[in-house]
Amino acid sequence: MLESIRSIPIDYYVYLSTVLFVIGVFGVLIRRNAIVVLMCIELMLNAVNLLLAAFSTYLSDAQGQIMVFFIMVVAAAEAAVGLGILVMIYRNTKSTDISLLDNLKN
Amino acid sequence: MVLPIFLTLAAISILTALLMVLSKNPVHSVLYLILTFFAIAGQYILLNAQFLAVVHIIVYAGAIMVLFLFVLMLLNLSKETEPQKSAMWKLSGGIAAGMLLVTLVGALRGGIEVTIPENASGKVGLVENLGMVLFTDFVVPFEIAGILFLAAMVGAVLVGKRDLQV
């Protein structure tokens, strides 16, 4: 079982996660809708989760998967708070466009 | 046998992730992201982390993404209202992200070493095993996560509720 899993080099997982992570970063950079940006961040976290799970399996160590749970917890909490903030802003500005909010500056 | 599955799932996840990022309609983005999550769940199963896969689907696809979708609907955001960045800006974002990818991959290349223990078992991802670890060594963070939730809850209420005094 483990052998068959490990027939895939761990490198593949690392690269896959990296690519997904960078796609998330890319999304953060090019999107203006705060909700989509938040989703991209979720994608980044998922890339991390995937890698953690892979490491966990390869290392036969449960800590990695435990960490994934905690990340999920945090992601959920962040999503709740973040969406709350977005709603609050939307109420005031009728928009979720992040580039409209640039009144605080030097 | 495993490798083709992995590659397929990887391709799906990357493709849907890209579509999520590039799609003009935020609702589509949500849906693409859910697809990505499913692909990732597939990877979890492939890694023999079934419990994780289930939780993943429930929490992400089931809860978080629904929350996103719900907010999108609530705010009535769609393709028409979706603000778009200029091509120039997208290009520079692409270049930045691309360079990050290049540097990351370049740095990692050839340097990925995982020390595989002798007495490894494939069972780490099973509920029993995870539960043991979670409620012994990791019981403190588990409890601490409670504080986090409480704080997040209070916070969400604070920003969300209408001000009574006014």
Added chain:
Amino acid sequence: MNSLIPLIPFLPLIGFAINGLFGKRLSKTAVGVIGSGTLLVSFILSVMCFNQVAATGPIQVTLYNFFTVGNLSADFGFLVDQLSVWMMLIVTGVGFLIHVYSIGYMHDDDGFWKFFAYLNLFIFSMLLLIMGDNFLMLFFGWEGVGLCSYLLIGFWYTNKEYGKAARKAFIMNRIGDLGLLLGMFMIFQNFGSLNFGEIFAALPTVRLEAGVVTTICLLLFIGAMGKSAQIPLYTWLPDAMAGPTPVSALIHAATMVTAGVYLVARCHPLYNLSPDAMHFVAIIGVVTCIFAAIIGLRQNDIKKVLAYSTVSQLGLMFVSLGMGAYASAMFHVTTHAFFKALLFLAAGSVIHGMGGEQDIRNMGGLRKAMPVTFWVFLIGTMAIAGFPLLSGFFSKDEIFAFTYAHGGGWWWGFAGLGAMFTAIYMCRLLYVTFFGEFRGTHEQAHHLHESPKVMTVPLMILAVLSIVGGFLNTPHFLHLGNEQWLAHWFSSVIPLNEMHLEASTEWGLMIFTTSLAVVIIIVTYFIYGKTSNLPVADSAQGGLTRLVANKFYVDEIYDFLFVRPLEKLSKMFHYYVDIQAIDGIVNGVGTGIQQLGAQFRKLQNGNIEYYLLGMVAGAVLLMLTMWV
């Protein structure tokens, strides 16, 4: 006696203190009495010292240790030996006469008390200069007299030109002082002491590098050049005539300016070791002697003529020193003190009588109105011109003889040329001033009067001294019974200088110079005394005359070479270097940082997208350190 010696300089200091602090509230008589009286006591004490020195030899008195730093130590101490006691007599004696004279001369001046305070301070400084037993004490006096000179030249402070003249005097003196100071450092470095006695005692035993003695002597001589107004530092002395006339008599003729001569004489053991330095002294001396005399030929200010004459005579003294005839130089210092003080005071009397007029073109025929003044002026002129048997005759003749003996014909000729010019301009001055018709204004004619007794009596005393002063040191070959008395007096300090001349040669030289002097006196009388062959107005002068009358434009040259570049440099340093360059750099650094901040500031444009992009870019850059 020894305990009284400090009183000699300090009495005038006390006089200065009393007059300076309370003079304003004292009557003029009291001020005058205090000013002159302290000096008189000092003079009497000096005479007592003289007797003591004659009887028992030099006296050394140490008051206290001025400072000790490592082995660099200097006492506040006095050395009264044959040389210094002689100078003390001149300073206190002539000084006293001039003080008395000043009571009359300055009587109507507001700053009467101040004047006497300054004069007393000057006497104090001068006495420190000559009585000090080490170089530091000498330097105290040296600078002190310079200071008093400054104060007194600028005495009439409301006149800005006078103030400038005073400043010029002080600064030029300071240039010399620097030389003296460096000389002192060098002496201390080589001899480990500043005390005259110790230095000269150590001289035979100390091994000196070649050129060191010469350097020391030249540095000391720079000091002497400043103080004694030698080329190139002479220009302050004519300007110093801005001060009241007694000042010119006391400081700028009789005493202070001879300090340089005293210094070289005092340090003669050093100079004797350095023929080069002596040569230099002689050259400077002779050039100054002739140059100043030439300028003197075409001056029309009565005091200026005397000033150039002083410069010229000082040059002559340095020729003597350069020839090694130290005693002769001191002899000439003595006689010069008499007749030059006399001439200045007499000139002062003239100015006093003329109500402040100094241009001889506006005088003439004063001999009738001011007989005493005329006679004493005549005596002074004859003395300086070398009229036989007057004081100047002997002292100058001795120098000429030495010059001929040690330097040869050429030197003798040059020195004689200077003396010849001296006779010419002095006679011109005498005749133009006192002969012919009165050319002043009507008012001046009305005002014209002989000076009061308090002024004329000192004049008469000085006149007598000018006549008989020469007999202090008559040459051997004349066999007047008092041969070389002064030289012998000095001989324990300054060894007798042997002169290897045939008596006939000496006779020949003397007859030649004497007859020349007499011829000049007569010829100039016919030029200036008989006919009214007056000096022309400034504007009418041309060519060489004009060049000479304008003092060869030396002041202008100095102005061009030193003063104006300095002022330009000052402005340049201030505006371009200090403000623009250095402060510009300093401020530029500040501005640069601010500019940097201005650039950084643009990054913070409030747009979150830029921030995110910036973070990613930063991450990429940090990733690059993987390859470092």
Added chain:
Amino acid sequence: MTALLILFLTAIAVLFVGLKYRSLLQPLALIGTLLALGATGYDLFGPGFGWGAEYASMFRFMPFADAFSGVAILATALIIGLSGWGFRNLNSTLGDHYALILFSLCGALIMFSYTNLTMLFLGIEILSIPLYVLAGSRRDDPAGNEAALKYFLMGAFATGILLFGMTLVYGATSSFDLASISRAIGNGDQMPSMLKVGILLMIMGLSFKVSAVPFHFWAPDVYQGSPNLVTAFMATVVKTAGFAAFYRLFAIAFPGAEGFWSVPVAIIAALTMTVANATALFQKDFKRMMAYSSISHAGYLLLAVLAIGTEGADRALLFYTLTYSLATICAFGAYIAVAEQSGDGSFSAFNGLSTKQPLLAAVLALSMLSLAGIPPLAGFFGKYFLFTAAFAKYPWLIVLAVINSAISIYYYFKIIIAMYFTRLSAEDSAEADAPNGIVLPAGVRWAVMLGLLLIALLTLAPGSVYGLI
């Protein structure tokens, strides 16, 4: 751990009490923090409670964590002291505010004591999430909204980076436990590049938390937009927690890899100081200036991280964070009193304060001098200890830091100039005498006086704190 429990329970209590008895909230929160402070002191100076000092490989409240907890709790206590005035306009949400601050403080305590990356991650999140909310707690204030959004989005983004780094470190070392990581790294001569990338990414993530360049962009905007007291909290407790966590991570887990990470950290430190100080020169708004000031202090504080392994680096960090926090809170106390009464947050609000309100002016002036590191104020000793610790390793960086602290004088002194040297026009002077001039609220007075007293104490006897750990 006792302190953490007390704080958590106080927060819960505050939540419930806040529903009804609002006037009790401040005293309650204050008592809770003071109790927690006492408990920390008891652990630190006294015999200790004998339990909860450590658990598994999760946390360890040994002197280091206790001492820093003391700093953070003290800072919070002072801020709560100020809050009587600062939160005076809040009604229904007052209890939430106190609770969130206390929750956030709990996160900080976890960050001081963690021995496992999981705990670090949770600590950071517990610290941050309440702050995302607090930044936007004035719901109708556009500036607050903007601040909250910026803080949140960038914070979440940075969390992603931090997590990716943690994961790579985990993959390379097979553990989240700091000691195990350290063992796995050994002396650092055979580090896989995965580990290096992981460390780098963690540096980036933590740099965001401590607002180091180039991850500092959030700080000025968020500081400016947030309510004043929240800003004060961010500038002090968050900064302290971030640096303690940073230090702990690198001192326990990565000391063997120092040869690798010291270069990027040094670069970040250099950039942080320079950029922050240069930019701060242009600020006209007090809070924005303080934001850049806090960024620049982050640059100096990174020196403590660089000095890991040198005797006294942790003590220097402790002393610096304490003096920095005290001075910052005093400054904010004065600012809150002045700005909220004059309605002006720019420097000109301080014009002539020395005649209007001499005590406040003196407090603010001394805070500024201390922040600028002018001897003999406590801030100087903080800088001194830091610079000494890092000197042997990074002399060039010390020179740069020194130059930067000179630059910083320029903007710190702007306040002093406004207060003391700006001569008021006749009109202004009349206004100063008017009854509606600046008054000094009692809470602010006591808080700043206490802060000032502590600064003075640290000035006279720096050894009292420096020798603690």
Added chain:
Amino acid sequence: MSLIFILIPFIASAILLLLRPAGLSRHLALVASLANLVATAYCLTCDYSQGMNCTFSVPWVASAGISFSLGMDGITLIMLVLTNLLAPLIVLSSWGKAFENEPRYYGLLLMMLGALNGVFLAQDGLLFYVFYELALIPIYFICAIWGGQDRIRITLKFFIYTFVGSLFMLVALLWVYLQTNVNGQHSFAWADLVAVPLSPEAANWVLLGFFLAFAVKMPVFPLHTWQPDTYVTAPTGGTMLLSGIMLKMGTYGVIRWMIPLAPEAMHTLNPIFISLAVFGILYASIIAVKQSDIKRLVAYSSIAHVGLIAAGILAWNKAGVQGGIIQMLNHGINVVGLFFIVDMLERRLGTRSLADMGGIAKSAPKFAALFMIIVLGSVAVPLTNGFPGEFLLLNGVWNYNFWLGVLAGLTIIFGAVYMLRAYGLVVFGEARPETANFEDVNPREFLVLGIIAGLVIVFGFFPQSILGLTEMSVDRILGAVQL
């Protein structure tokens, strides 16, 4: 005993700043400064032949090897004399002026006094640095609150400039400190710092760091540009503090700290330092020659004089150091007198421009006479206080290098040029309408100027009274630190 010098001013300062007794402030300031003067007088009787006396030492930050350690020897004693002698004069010189917020002024002044005393007494490197910087704060406030035109910009520049300089000193000090090892711990004690052997390269950097700090403070060309502006804009009391005492912190620091800590580098760097100092003398003198603002002129003259002090001390021979010490005292006295005179002129005439003055001698003879005495002291005429120091300093520089000595010696010429020019323009000449009624010194001013003039003459006649006090200490330090 040493602690008194710090405690009295600080306590008095605290009283003034916190309690703000409006009417009594200047009296309290005078009493406090006189108390310090009395303490100084007492210290004159102590024995300094065995090294430090009146020592006081308590650990400050024990774990970092920092102690609050004071002590004095002859050199310190002279600096204390300077500080505590001038302080009452400075208080008196401000006496008659109406100040806004008077207690604050005197409180800051006393704080400055305490810090200055601390600088001179400190035997611990960090303590020295702390006092060195502490002195900057009150003077900055004094200048910026009560200063003249453009005071904010100029004083801030002054503050940052000097602060940057001393930060380099801090870095150098740290470097040496980190090399010390006393029972396994670093130490800031003077003796421990001095005992550290430095590598040639390190010594160069250390010496440079210290020099930058002290050169800015003194100031030495080309780090002087803050100084004229600051002197001009500062209120007179501030200028007096700055020029009379504060810049001596730099020269004192060179003797006590800079050279002893890194003598190894003196061979390499000292030629540059001395050359800069000597060039600065000429440079500042030349600028002073054409200054039209009298305060600025005195400021430049101060640069020149201090340049000479610096050059003499850097020559590090007995004449130079002794001369430097005595000249620190005497320059302090003279420059305070000069600035007081400038202040009188400015207050009475409403201008500092030399072109608008003249003819004051007639209406104010006492003023003119006292001015003259102080000018003479400043020009270093023999038998005034300026002379012994200048003589020894020039001798020291000359011993170091013949030509540098000659160049430095030019100062006696330039000094006369600019000082007498200024004196002439102020006092001589025809009286103008504005100056004709120039009020002569009042009794208080007469007291201040009279004391200064008296000191000019007394120290001029009896320099050994000062030199004798420092002789042993200078021997000791020169013996301990041989280049």
